[in-house]
Amino acid sequence: MDGKETFWEALKRHGVSRREFMKFSAIITGLMGLPPAFIPKVVEAMETKPRVPVIWVHGLECTCCSESFIRSATPLASDVLLTMISLEYDDTLSAAAGEALEKHKEDIMKKYHGEYILAVEGNPPLGDDGMYCVVGGKPFLEGLKKAAEGAKAVIAWGSCASWGCVQAAKPNPTTAVPIHKVITDKPIVKIPGCPPIPEVMTGTIMYTVLFGKLPPLDSQGRPKMFYGNRIHDTCYRRPFFNEGMFVEQFDDEGAKKGWCLYKMGCRGPTTYNSCGNLRWYNGLSYPIQSGHGCIGCSADGFWDNGNFYSREQNIPSIGTESNANKVGAVAVGAAAAGAIAHGVISKIRSGKKED
Amino acid sequence: MSSRVVIDPVSRIEGHLRLEIEVDESSHKVTNAVSAGTMWRGIELIVKNRDPREVWAFTQRICGVCTTIHALASVRNIEDALDIEIPKNANYIRNIMLGTLYAHDHLVHFYHLHALDWVSPLEAIKADPVATAALQNQILQTYGGIISLYTDFLGGNAYPRKFPKATPGYFKTFQDKIKNLVQSGQLGIFAANWWDHPDYKMLPPEVHLIAVSHYLNMLDVQRELVIPHVVFGGKNPHPHYIVGGMNCSISMNDMNAPINMERLAVVEDAVYTQAEAANLFYLIDLLAIGQIYVQKGWTYGGGLSKERVLGYGDYPDEPYKSIKNGDYHQKILYHSNGVVENFAQGVDKAKYYPLTNKDLTDPDVIQEWVTHSWYQYPNNNEGLHPWNGITDPYYTGPKEGTKTHWKYLNENGKYSWIKSPRWKNLPAEVGPLARYMIVYTAVKQGHIKPSWMDEMVVNQIELVSKLLNLPPHVWMPTTVGRTAARALECQLGANASNYFLKKLYDNIKAGDTSVANMEKWEPSTWPSQAKGVGISEAPRGALGHWCIIKDGKIENYQAVVPTTWNGSPRDEKGQQGAFERSMQDTIVLIAKEPLEILRSIHSFDPCLACSTHVYNTQKEEVVSFKIGGACYE
Numbered sequence: 001m002d003g004k005e006t007f008w009e010a011l012k013r014h015g016v017s018r019r020e021f022m023k024f025s026a027i028i029t030g031l032m033g034l035p036p037a038f039i040p041k042v043v044e045a046m047e048t049k050p051r052v053p054v055i056w057v058h059g060l061e062c063t064c065c066s067e068s069f070i071r072s073a074t075p076l077a078s079d080v081l082l083t084m085i086s087l088e089y090d091d092t093l094s095a096a097a098g099e100a101l102e103k104h105k106e107d108i109m110k111k112y113h114g115e116y117i118l119a120v121e122g123n124p125p126l127g128d129d130g131m132y133c134v135v136g137g138k139p140f141l142e143g144l145k146k147a148a149e150g151a152k153a154v155i156a157w158g159s160c161a162s163w164g165c166v167q168a169a170k171p172n173p174t175t176a177v178p179i180h181k182v183i184t185d186k187p188i189v190k191i192p193g194c195p196p197i198p199e200v201m202t203g204t205i206m207y208t209v210l211f212g213k214l215p216p217l218d219s220q221g222r223p224k225m226f227y228g229n230r231i232h233d234t235c236y237r238r239p240f241f242n243e244g245m246f247v248e249q250f251d252d253e254g255a256k257k258g259w260c261l262y263k264m265g266c267r268g269p270t271t272y273n274s275c276g277n278l279r280w281y282n283g284l285s286y287p288i289q290s291g292h293g294c295i296g297c298s299a300d301g302f303w304d305n306g307n308f309y310s311r312e313q314n315i316p317s318i319g320t321e322s323n324a325n326k327v328g329a330v331a332v333g334a335a336a337a338g339a340i341a342h343g344v345i346s347k348i349r350s351g352k353k354e355d
Numbered sequence: 356m357s358s359r360v361v362i363d364p365v366s367r368i369e370g371h372l373r374l375e376i377e378v379d380e381s382s383h384k385v386t387n388a389v390s391a392g393t394m395w396r397g398i399e400l401i402v403k404n405r406d407p408r409e410v411w412a413f414t415q416r417i418c419g420v421c422t423t424i425h426a427l428a429s430v431r432n433i434e435d436a437l438d439i440e441i442p443k444n445a446n447y448i449r450n451i452m453l454g455t456l457y458a459h460d461h462l463v464h465f466y467h468l469h470a471l472d473w474v475s476p477l478e479a480i481k482a483d484p485v486a487t488a489a490l491q492n493q494i495l496q497t498y499g500g501i502i503s504l505y506t507d508f509l510g511g512n513a514y515p516r517k518f519p520k521a522t523p524g525y526f527k528t529f530q531d532k533i534k535n536l537v538q539s540g541q542l543g544i545f546a547a548n549w550w551d552h553p554d555y556k557m558l559p560p561e562v563h564l565i566a567v568s569h570y571l572n573m574l575d576v577q578r579e580l581v582i583p584h585v586v587f588g589g590k591n592p593h594p595h596y597i598v599g600g601m602n603c604s605i606s607m608n609d610m611n612a613p614i615n616m617e618r619l620a621v622v623e624d625a626v627y628t629q630a631e632a633a634n635l636f637y638l639i640d641l642l643a644i645g646q647i648y649v650q651k652g653w654t655y656g657g658g659l660s661k662e663r664v665l666g667y668g669d670y671p672d673e674p675y676k677s678i679k680n681g682d683y684h685q686k687i688l689y690h691s692n693g694v695v696e697n698f699a700q701g702v703d704k705a706k707y708y709p710l711t712n713k714d715l716t717d718p719d720v721i722q723e724w725v726t727h728s729w730y731q732y733p734n735n736n737e738g739l740h741p742w743n744g745i746t747d748p749y750y751t752g753p754k755e756g757t758k759t760h761w762k763y764l765n766e767n768g769k770y771s772w773i774k775s776p777r778w779k780n781l782p783a784e785v786g787p788l789a790r791y792m793i794v795y796t797a798v799k800q801g802h803i804k805p806s807w808m809d810e811m812v813v814n815q816i817e818l819v820s821k822l823l824n825l826p827p828h829v830w831m832p833t834t835v836g837r838t839a840a841r842a843l844e845c846q847l848g849a850n851a852s853n854y855f856l857k858k859l860y861d862n863i864k865a866g867d868t869s870v871a872n873m874e875k876w877e878p879s880t881w882p883s884q885a886k887g888v889g890i891s892e893a894p895r896g897a898l899g900h901w902c903i904i905k906d907g908k909i910e911n912y913q914a915v916v917p918t919t920w921n922g923s924p925r926d927e928k929g930q931q932g933a934f935e936r937s938m939q940d941t942i943v944l945i946a947k948e949p950l951e952i953l954r955s956i957h958s959f960d961p962c963l964a965c966s967t968h969v970y971n972t973q974k975e976e977v978v979s980f981k982i983g984g985a986c987y988e
Contacts, residue, residue: 064419
């Protein structure tokens, strides 16, 4: 069939009934943030689109994105890998190694020139001619550029590929750069997060593959469907913020009652991600639910935006309607009237001196 | 005739690893072996001058596979420096998270990063599903006794929901999936491997079908094992921690509490899933496959483990006051804190040395060398204790090829981004196999009073020895033995989760809900200078973090990680690390398809992102000057 098989054909081969297929289509339509009216379009796309080859490369990283990806529940990672895409190259999961694996990558790049998706986990270092990250005896940077040439689109997995992340934190000893600094002529969709939420990863793949194009992106290159809200906007502790009920110290009474973690250094008010609404593990939890403030791991340069436990001095705006692009650009330094007002309420409630 | 074969990249690992071997094609012996970590990130330079309370988040990103373990070593390190004792609940929760990590990390390693060295999807297609089901039942009968070594401390005896469906229908479903994938012409992750290698013919097709079915089945199940991290730490990979305890406050009176009865029920469910996956899938498959390989004489790959292994010990039963002053080692349940030499000569002849707090702080016991690493010290022929560690990158290029396009690396010069840690100037292997050898020797020679964990280790080893009809010193120091120890430790970890969840229940029942000690949270309460040691037994082996805190900031930070021990290049005396030694102890049937080498290297579960190193004040200017002009935002 040479890769021209459609999803529906692939699913049918796997013993999926028409009824199950329709149910699955409805679920993923919702997952991609589309209204039910889009279900027929999703079904049509799945009936007509072939499995798309994916080349997944690794630069400077810790592999947390791959680990996160295989935790996806809806859809299950096994379904994505075996039924929806054809993951032809991946340092972490490919059976083959060495020359055989590198040659296979070359073959795929030729055979599917202009058709494959390049997924990038990690980023290239520019220091010492790129020799802080070497794959197959050559700088990762070189292989990355080459793989990008024939790609239809590029996915930047995680904060490493999107922004630089931990190795690019000051003083950035390897001169690590986000991939858009070195791939400038291809559409790039950024899926920031350290790691990204698994369903955000598989959901983006689903959309890209089904509709043959990248999902609608914001001005920073992130899919609007997953990065349209601040964590603060959909946080289950938000009512406590609004009421000025704050955790003042880890494990105090407020912590046991699940009050707002804003004073413990929570970055929810300035971080765009789906942790508040999707949560992790199919809605099981997210860092704020476990009692730790958000460290802002999907935000650009989050390692250097001040100490994780220092209170965010400025909250861009209280309204959930505020534009993500505008706020993202001025994340730190905007007016904080709302926060100050809440701080005052808190002061009255706790009877403690505000810092 | 001898030829040099390069394997780069080594796939199904974390990070970037290159191997070069020379094989004598007539004797099939490996005459020279070189392993190189081919990336460097410099995280220890990055944490300099940061707030010690947030460093766990940086160092956690050393690895996203054995995620959480660097965070644990880091908070222990800072707490050790600042003399902070954590509450009981925090200790139990951290141990449940560690047990969870063992269960999850080892299982994923076996099925998804290692199994395809032993079994093939192409062979699985040839199996008869009816015969496969019969074989699965027979295997469960033969090896099922291993399940009895697991103690259900909780007493819940949850009904096994994921028991291997030893039916023809179950296996036919998976076989059809594999068949269809192969027929589609897009093999995806299974593409381009050396499936024609004769080793894949050693097992009957039915064993291949069992293993490959479980590869796919466990890909879906593995995510459920790690749920305790998501409940206690908010997500996985990279769950959250705090210095002084845990962030997940407990209340039995409030549904908004991070931990309440419903949340504990979620954890308990996952803990039983860990037990099932370890007991009924992983161990059974491992024993079935391993026994056939051992019977066929495949007892290669022991290498350095025959001579010297090292561990630090873990699972403090109760909170401890300090690591560097000795209380930690009084409290631990897993007594792998030691060095064992010459295990291959028999457990009675092995030499055992305890390794405790004094060894961790003695400047002459644990040191790192850079003679063959792409770093430089003021004196390149001296080792440095982590508290005095320096990282000054110094890339020199290969032996053949150009600076940016290698042909062969130069094992006589510098050739790796990994340093060479040594114990008293000697190399040692770390990891599950090392821990099992140390505990077994310590118990058998009567050096320690065994805890339930130590006893479990001994019972596991003896049961497997009986099944294989071979003494431990024959089957353990091998590639199969290394793989088996990891599977046994998956069961141990799952059992630790169960044990510490019981302790957590009992303590909450007794009225204690505290999870964090915040007395020393404010930097104003800290001394102007402090030094710490944070140790743990990571899934891959002994992990140590060392720090110096000055005026509330990190002055120096050093992590000596398991893969640095195992993957280290030669040292100034030419002594090789465990990867290189294991390769030289492996027979390679076909030089151009060195499947056996991959099998030996994968048995270590290499984690190369860990090859990051340290910083010293004197070098600050040099480093920042070098990169200053080219810093990208």
